Amino acid sequence: MSHLSYARAMDSFQATIDADSRIEPRDAMPDGYRKTLIRQIAQHAHSEIIGMQPEGNWISRAPSLRRKAILMAKVQDEAGHGLYLYAAAETLGVDRADLLDMLHTGRQKYSSIFNYPTLTWADIGAIGWLVDGAAIVNQVPLCRCSYGPYARAMVRVCKEESFHQRQGFEILHTLSTGTPGQQAMAQDALDRWWWPSLMMFGPPDASSTHSEQSMAWGIKRHSNDELRQRFVDMTVPQADVLGLRVPDDGLVYDEVTGHYSFTQPDFTELYEVVKGNGPCNEKRLATRVKAHEDGAWVREAAAAYAAKQMERAA
């Protein structure tokens, strides 16, 4: 492309962004925009498939057949989300296999929340309620993301996530109105998942590295702190309904602003977990890599079989 036509293409890109319209795969786009999206969509896809593990951990032990069926469907949904997110990333000219390789070799990350262990059945409720709840707050604005394929994938993902969030709340509601042992289990899960859930919105605005450019490109619509506030405002009244105590002594409703003030999570923990120093980082990645490596001969066989079929048809 000549300098002049490149300049024109970039003008047209900016005009699309300014008009709040969607960029589509064949449209010209700045390299930085493409790279940012590939990174973000891939990390989102990785989070979906790594996220299958902490919940998958409880399928075999789900305490009723109805819960088992719901949990299987939920974890299966997450595999489906991974599939369409990888497909959305592929519209930007990358390959799912390469992205998986980046995940497996630690060159791309996934959401740090999945580096925490699921220790009791109540954790399945807490993940649905808090983690999927936080994911929805993060993801609803992405339905209006400037990149069309990502925005459309998110519409579907968000619909399913909202079902996931409700089932999580319902699990905890059943526990919190159940036996003393079940109530204790529910409170313990909230105590452990509250702070990591707040960290899901990323570092405070003042130290967020990618935010400003992503906002200008219409990839990101709200700041980390805005979204975190929205999550707290939404979640605290739900905890009241559950009769569970949010483990934050600094939590106060401010009549004037209509928002809760709350204690910020310990972001040094977030940075440590992102760096690899969380309770399950090694296990999650090792499990993922093992599934991939154990499946190599199957994928090779499928490719060899397809090639033979092509040859026979020719």
Place this chain on the structure above:
Amino acid sequence: MSDLFTYALRLGDDALIAAQRMAEWIAAAPQLEEDVALGNIGLDQLGQARSLLQYAGSMDGRTEDDLAYFREEREFLNVQLCELPNGDFAHAMARLLYFASYQHLLYDELRASADETLSGVAGKAVKEVAYHVDHATQWVLRLGDGTSESHRRMQAALDELWPYTAELFESDDLVRRLPVAVDPAGLRDEWERRVLAVIDESTCSRPEASYQHRGGRSGQHTEHMGFLLAELQHVARSHPGATW
């Protein structure tokens, strides 16, 4: 216990234990598409199990969860094929080919049962297991006729699981005297015809006749079953009287 209760339990336990094993593949499958597909199949099996256990429970005042979580190992009536540990992906597909082909023939006949619940469950399930058979068939062909490694693994899986297939077709007084049941002995020839056609096309050899395991229908299981149930039942049994 009535014959009908026992019969519904046999079919329901097969589906329940198959689903429990199938679910272990979720997040461990060779590719993401397969996590979705095996999850789907497991959900179908679990759905069949729930319908059948609810039906059995309705005859003696128990719920599906009473039956799934609070019976002892000797009271489970599934065939041993369903409870064996997963092994590699070739084993998963060999088991699914054997089991779903059996279920397909069974449900197809059970649709005509005079028992409305059984025929209703069968009418829905027969469509689901037709897909399971197709999925297993496609993989047995790919693996059998893929690479030399996949051929070796597919052959090993077909051979190792074959000794657990006779039990699927075991007849006894109960199925012979219960008019709404299907006597599985009558399904064997057609099952063999279908399964062996897939094996032949996959370029694998037909498994040889060998020792055949039995006992599941009378509650005698493999050593693996206790561990499977320990995992399945642990949380529910730790909180007696709780609802979930």
